Amino acid sequence: MNGTGNAVWGRTEQQDFRSRVRGTLLGVAVGDALGAPLAGLSLDEIREGYGAEGLVDLAPAYGRRGAVTHLTQLTLFTVDGLIRAQVRRDTGAWHPPTDLHRAYLRWAATQRDWGPDERRKEDGWLAREEWLYARRDPARALLLGLGDETMGTLEAPKNPGEPGPEAAARSAPFGLLVGWEPQLVAQLAVECAVQTHGHPAAALTAGVYAVIVHGLACGDSLDGAVQRGLALLAVRPGHQPVSDALQYALGAVRQGMPTPARVEELVAAGTAEGVLAAAVYCALVGEDVRHGLRLAVNHAGPSAATGALTGGLLGALHGETALPPAWLAELEGRPTLLELADDFAMEMTQGPALHGPAGASPGWLARYPRA
Structure with a gap:
């Protein structure tokens, strides 16, 4: 499977891939929604508000239970940009970072x-989803990075001092490019991260997170996927803070029962690499998806981002059916998430039939315009 339309996918392969795509996107969203009510709260305040065990179920945020933040919104536009890049490839215009930047600008317009x-028919169907026009406390770096038409690049990154986790938290979809080589997945995620988060560690965290999701989507174990990510990181300049954080997470797994204090220790100052380290730890030590996600959000750090990163890992690892049905039932935007997930799976497995040399589906090109 090379992801470019030349592979032959069997029915079982297609079904497994679709389940992992759905699991990844729903996992990001449900982890985000679980953590959303806890923004800005200390662990003591969380326990005071939700009981000794902290938050154990979806709670109201932004006026409803199951509300997602800007992290899920941006993850959806990442998927949209990846599909549009594949569609535009037929025209000979093949530069995915540009297509992702255009997708992120469409998100910025919703804000x-x-x-x-x-x-604006050229915006496609996702930008016409009215529920996405809710402003959900987007980080300043996102609004600044996407505040004009200029695209941040590796040579001239936007916000070069911004170490936060937001770019990593929108990067799970890059890992679903299962036909790509891992180093190319990492490169694309890094090039798209610097459009808003130019700090080397923040961009490399986005890259290694995408590679870990890629390994899981290809059937690897979580530990194996992390090891592959570490091997790819090792050749990158500036990788040490990210590598150290991930190694610390792997070591923490062997240090007794998981606790919120351990998660807070990994999250540290809330930088991208700390939040990813905490997410990897929670995904590894969680007894099941529900336990792993609860562990990921009950701390004083950026709970929504930690939940989103953890959910993406667990969803890619286990597929859609492992996610808690009661949480999915209340999840904001669930129909959109499923529709986009299925479109992505269809594009990656049947792209040539939708817009190949033999002809194009007008309906598909209306949803994902080449313009």
Whole structure:
């Protein structure tokens, strides 16, 4: 399977891939939604508000249970950009970072506009989803990085001092490019991260997270996927803080029962690499998806980002059916998430039939315009 349309996918392969794509996107969203009510709270405040065990179920945020933050919104636009890049490839215009940047600019428009502009057919269907026009406390680096048309690049990154986890938390979909070589997955995630988060560790964290998801989506174990990510990191300049954080997470797994204090220790200052380290730890030590996600959000750090990263790992590892049905039932935007997940799986497995040399599906090109 090379992900470029030349592979032959069997029915079982297709079903497994679709389950992992759905699991990844739903996992990101449900982890994000679980952590959303805890923004800015200390562990003591969490326990005071939700009991001795902390938050154990979805709770209201932004006026409803199951509400997602900007992290899920951006993850959806990452998927949209990846599909659009594949569709545009037929035209000979093949530069995925540009297509992702255009997708992120479409997200930025949702943070400024009252609602979708039906006249802009070139925006595709996702940008016409009205529920995405809710502003959910986007990080300043995102608004600054996408505040004009200039695209951040490796040579001229946006916000070069920004170490936060937001770029990593939108990067799970890169890992679903299962036909790509891991180093290319990492490179694309890094090039797209610097469009808003130019700090080397933040960008490399996005890259290694995508590689770990890639390993899981290809059927690897979580420990094996992390080891592969570490091997790829080792050749990258500036990798040491990210590598050290991941190694620390792997070591923490062997140090007794998991506790919120251990998660807080890994999260540390809330930098991208600390949040990823905590997510890897929670995914490794969680008895099941529910336990891993609860562990990921009950701390004083960026709970939504830790939950989103953990959910992406667990969803890619186990597939859609392992996620708690009661949480999915209340999840904001679930129909959109499923529709986009299935479109992505279809594009990656049947792309040539939708827009190949033999002809194009007008319906598909209306959803994902080449313009």
